[in-house]
Amino acid sequence: MxxxxxxxxxxxxxxxxxxxxxxxxxxxxxxxRTDVRLPADRGPDRWPRGWPSVCVVVPARDEAAVLPAILPSLLAQDYPGRAEVFLVDDGSTDGTGELARELARRHGGLPLTVGSPGDPPAGWTGKLWAVRHGIALARARAPEYLLLTDADIAHAPDSLRRLVTAARSGRFDVVSQMARLRAESPWERLVVPAFVYFFAQLYPFRRIAREGARTAAAAGGCVLLCAETAERARIPDAIRHAVIDDVALARAVKRGGGRVWLGLADRVDSVRPYPGLRxxxxxxxxxxxxxxxxxxxxxxxxxxxxxxxxxxxxxxxxxxxxxxxxxxxxxxxxxxxxxxxxxxxxxxxxxxxxxxxxxxxxxxxxxxxxxxxxxxxxxxxxxxxxxxxxxxxxxxxxxxx
Known part of the structure; x- marks a missing residue:
């Protein structure tokens, strides 16, 4: 046998x-699957009170190289409601703040305020300390929404309008888009798409938006956040030490009973180059x-x-x-x-x-x-x-x- x-x-x-x-x-x-995208833009006739006010907060540290490619795109937002931009110069040594003012004078568009919070205290990451300062400046305008966006993210003219439409229509406290990262050099082509693929594997986008689901994540380059929710969840103070601040923000919102949506971007792009493997x-x-x-x-x-x-x-x-x-x-x-x-x-x-x-x-x-x-x-x-x-x-x- x-x-x-x-x-x-x-x-x-x-x-x-x-x-x-x-x-x-x-x-x-x-x-x-890559079909989790923002819904089509809809008209303001759905909202009796019109378009909500928005303040855009941009933390920036030594971003003079990329600022000319992104700040004009924010100032040129085609948004029917009241909106303005707050750029927070986080201790830059390359003239980021003055360059931002010059770009605003040259391009016009939405009002721009440039602030500087000083060095972060112990227990704070620099970015979140800058975001805190920007939100404090914005609260004087009593906005209904805050758009937290990085200094290397370029937005299409309808970006803000589509984000607000998605938040209002879907009743989401957070609407975030995973900006399309640059993938031009050989190493970028090899590594960058996989970076987003692995992220989606860890945090499936469909689960994030599902009511009652524990999965929570956002993409820090583009986060539209309800101002009332931010205050209720003590953002950013509650996550002040988080290095991966976008995921921490989404978790804080969900812990407070808020709803989060995350998807891939069509017209929001990162301009920061990562040309080499290093x-x-x-x-x-x-x-x-x-x-x-x-x-x-x-x-x-x-x-x-x-x-x-x-x-x-x-x-x-x-x-x-x-x-x-x-x-x-x-x-x-x-x-x-x-x-x-x-x-x-x-x-x-x-x-x-x-x-x-x-x-x-x-x-x-x-x-x-x-x-x-x-x-x-x-x-x-x-x-x-x-x-x-x-x-x-x-x-x-x-x-x-």
């Missing part, structure tokens, strides 16, 4: 990877370990998960082909195929060639290394650094009363 050959560890691992991909395909909120590496690694709450256990789990989901399928195919293990190939190939297929919509959204899709395991390996490096830099005291500032972990900061 013949004996059944033992199943190899490679086959079991490949089977686990395939099972994980089938679950991700069907059970993770259809994260791979630039992209710094972008990811500065906050990756903070995303894991500075936990070695979560770091180990993340590394193991990335390896199982993204690295095992091509490894099983290659090893199975070399060793003649047909079962490993039969399990690894469909897992790799599902992975590739789910990445195609994001590549199309970014207008990138589809031959990049099978290379996702290599990109995931880069992200694995960036995450580990983020932890290493944290324990060396250089973690969560941005433009000359390094932030401590939240539990190292004394609370305020």
């Amino acid at each position: 013949g004996q059944t050959a033992p199943v190899s560890a490679l086959v079991w691992t490949a089977a686990g990877s395939l099972a994980a991909w089938l679950w991700l395909l069907l059970g993770q909120g259809f994260f791979w 630039d992209l590496w710094r972008m990811v690694s500065r906050s990756a370990y903070a995303q894991l709450r500075h936990s070695p256990v979560l770091l180990a789990g993340t590394v193991a998960g990335l390896a199982l989901v993204y690295l095992v399928p091509p490894s099983a195919v290659a090893a199975g082909a070399v060793t003649g293990d047909a079962a490993a190939v039969a399990l690894g190939a469909p897992a790799w195929l599902v992975m590739t297929g789910t990445y195609v919509p994001m590549l199309r959204y970014y207008r990138q060639p589809l031959w990049l899709a099978p290379l996702l395991p290599f990109t995931a390996f880069l992200y694995l290394l960036m995450t580990v490096d983020s932890a290493v830099q944290h324990y060396r005291g250089r973690g969560a650094a941005w433009k000359g500032r390094t932030y401590t972990r939240p539990d190292a900061v004394p609370d305020e009363g």
